[in-house]
Amino acid sequence: MNRLCQIDGCDKPARAQRTLCQTHRARIRRYGDPHFTQWGTADVMDVELIVQERRPASSLTRLERVLVAQGLTERGESASEIARIVGVSQRTVERWRSRSLEAA
Ligand SMILES: [Zn+2]
Structure with a gap:
């Protein structure tokens, strides 16, 4: 059984032995924010x-x-x-x- 990513509203499967999907894990690691979207943000x-x-x-x-x-x-x-x-x-x-x- 695949667990799903723990982030609200995310329906991607979590990576093996993890609680987050690849995308959210990468965002937290890089930006400290799971909801950070590179494409949506521009100053x-x-x-x-x-x-x-x-x-x-x-x-x-x-x-x-x-x-x-x-x-x-x-x-x-x-x-x-x-x-x-x-x-x-x-x-x-x-x-x-x-x-x-x-x-x-
Ligand atoms: Zn996710």
Whole structure:
């Protein structure tokens, strides 16, 4: 019998010998909050600042990274420069670019 994840409203099975599913366990480990969602969280001011100043940024959520990459793309920044600023590989930036229309 699989037990379910202990987080309210989560119907995923818990990992073997654990009380939480993979997703919630990872969120607590990384963010200290089981309800943290990378995609749902973006500080627009931070994103704007990073785009304007082109300063390498750490500790961005996934959504923030994508938004920064979009902003820099709109300003004509190269994929390699965006990769440096956002802290991901150039391949990742190119993948985001090709998906950005669908995501928007
Ligand atoms: Zn869960």
